[in-house]
Amino acid sequence: MEKGNRSRQVLSRIATNDKHGENSPYFHGWNAYERNRFHPTQNPQGVIQMGLAENQLCFDLVEKWIRENPNASICTREGADQFKEIAIFQDYHGIKEFRQVVAKFMEKVRGNRVTFDPDRIVMSGGATGANETFMFCLADPGDAFLVPSPYYPAFDRDLRWRTGVQIIPVDCHSSNGFRLTRAAVEVAYKTAQESNINVKGLILTNPSNPLGTTLDMETLKSLVAFVNEKNIHLVCDEIYSATVFNSPRFISVAEVIQELEHCNRDLIHIIYSLSKDLGFPGFRVGIIYSYNDIVVSCARKMSSFGLVSSQTQHFLTSLLSDEEFVDNFLSKSKKRMAKGHHDFTKGLKQVGISCLKGSNSGLFFWMDLGSLLKEQTFEAELELWRVIVDDVRLNVSPGSSFHGLEPGWFRLCFANMDDQTGEVALERIRTFVLDNGKKGDEGR
């Protein structure tokens, strides 16, 4: 024991604090799932995983493509003559063709309304690495970034842990559909200033996690105007850009700045990844795109700490340069997401549970269970959550884990399961709601 204490003293503060964010109560849900995983035939009473924002809807398309394109692999007879060249390629600029196809893919996802310069495409260790790298480039320890809440829980780790940067939440309320307003950003900014906190930027996730909504042009323009006025950065995490399955259509910050004459582009940056749009989180394909040359240069040097495996770069270069495949994939993916979203939200509405109005994107929906809370507190939310995990046997994510202000909201992921499992999950929720004496009102 004494030795343990002695050794803890010789580690860094970063190693011994809990800013990695994992000492949280939400692991109860993960553990419940790990211990008792649902399977339609082998374990039909198990816990269904609805806490993972994964896109599992289109693997059939990818698998078909792989069978038809053996050159894409450096391990096939057709592709093996490239093995050596790829295996030794470690240039942090990345394979040129890889950058080109990623730029093109990003353009397609935005309906070709914008162009992306492949020379501004920089790799990172997933979006996780991209988030952190931006902080290292844009802020000093002690500086802060504004983040609209509710927000992706891992921002706490990615933006703050090793960088020393602070997060200042920007409050969004259910009363206006959690819409981000310039006014709310101004308030957060002003409060930070008054506390002598140096705000270096605003980071948005658009489409939003956990809300599943997109920002409209007016809001985006006003935010761009805001950052220009304050001379702070705007980092847009557009990781869910190809998950927009309904109108309104996705508007990227890249489009907005095209229309603005007086935008200082040195302030504009985009985070991207293939984890959600393509469903490849395991491949760790994080992308940093900045309109600021110095940031591109710095981020590129930092990418040495998290480059994309050249084997993966090579495969994706092949996959994404097949325009026919990409078009088909994007279109099918949206259709399947739309269906999943529709089936769930309709089924929930029938028992009086509403999801955030206007949600048109993401791999999840933001569900309002406020009417089931014993009282409008986060303790009550956590209690309800435990019941959902342990009794209803669904691992969902409680709103408090996203730093929301209002208890009773839950994020449920639907794109990581087949239709059959989805039906089971929906049935369980409906049964639970009805059993709990829901009187059938419209919800908030």
Add this chain to the structure above:
Amino acid sequence: MAAQFRDQDQLLSKMATGNGHGEDSPYFDGWKAYDKDPYHPTKRPNGVIQMGLAENQLCFDLIQEWLMKNPEASICTPDGVENFNGRALFQDYHGLPEFREAIAKFMGKVRGGRVKFNPDRIVMSGGATGASETMAFCLAEPGDAFLVPTPYYAGYDRDLRWRTGVQLVHVVCESCNNFKITKSALEAAYENAKEDNIRVKGLLITNPSNPLGNILDRETLKGIVSFINEKNIHLVCDEIYAATVSTNQPNFISVSEVIEEDIECNRDLIHIIYSLSKDMGFPGFRVGIVYSYNDAVVNCARKMSSFGLVSTQTQHLIASMLSDDEFVDRFLAKSKERIETRRKVFIQGLARAGISCLDGNAGLFVWMDLRILLKDRSFEAEMELWKVIINEVKLNVSPGSSFHCLEPGWFRVCFANMDHNTMEVALSRIKTFMHQIKDQNREVKELAKKTCRQNSLKLSLSRRRVDDFLMSQISMSPHSPIPQSPLVPART
């Protein structure tokens, strides 16, 4: 809307506008010369031969042969595609269990089966680059220092310091005793740091050594282990070149073996950095490994690995390949043999040209002694000689000062990143060059016999002299500040 364009210095972080990335260095001239005119046996036979890249390109035939026989090792072949879905989704930072098991087994085999590694202590990182940085984040605060014996891998300046704020304090190693890491050098460095009010958190050694191309003997290793235990500081051993040691004596001794024998050692202080970039020749795959005997460090490093996990596509391939015992045994044997043969032929070639190298049986390079060619015993003279080697002899080699060597005149020359014919061309160019020098009757200075300095004051002065020299080069070089970073590999 009037935009006030503030200076980028205030707009960006200090990290982004500073030069902690280490790339504002004069050594880019070598890379640029190569990029402009790379050697090709038929297309550009007078081009620059790349001898500055420590890569292992000698065994790809074996790999390719294995791949043809094992199509399920790839998730992108018809045989392996059924795994695609599962792998593409798997992002657990523990990594695939098969991957960790295969790596642990491989590391054990590389050490002749003399030690076993626990797969649960295997943690991924973004190449060895990421592993080095992660170690610094876990073990030290900004402002703390790691001791590093000179000469050392230039990338450490970036990896250990840039984003962590950690410092490096040099442990001076000298040619008069073959750059041995002596107890007095360690103590001197530790005391130097103390005098400057710098808290030392650990010692980082690279064994086998880059750039020396040799291995630490058991006595030195044991001395190092007792030194760090005595000071209660960490020992980080970068064993990235472990499988490049020839089969001749002496055998490679890993720190993992030493601590097996040393029951007094506090294992919480012992950590290993590893990677497949050198031993397998796969730098592009970014397979970095952190192996720690300290549970808290394993835990922390694992959480940090989220910033640089190995692609599951690659984890799957490596798990397949390295769990094939028969293949691994054959690969390691053949690889060592080929590296050793190449090394021998190269050293003999240099000897025939009148050039000696530091005695060593490891690494993908030799540490070449060109002190007799220096105009005088200065780093300016070393740089001058280096420019001649690049521009006239047309070889991109790495000057000792780029490794923070405190004595001018040494050069690291890589030999495993080319085919045999190219190496012969390089050797003949060197031979020709040496002949020319003799013919021109250039003064060949006899170096006065140096006594190894014991005085720490002198050591710190000479260290500062090197750094001053480097700084003056930066301001003088027409290539700095470099507006666009040239093609630089992630690891030299």
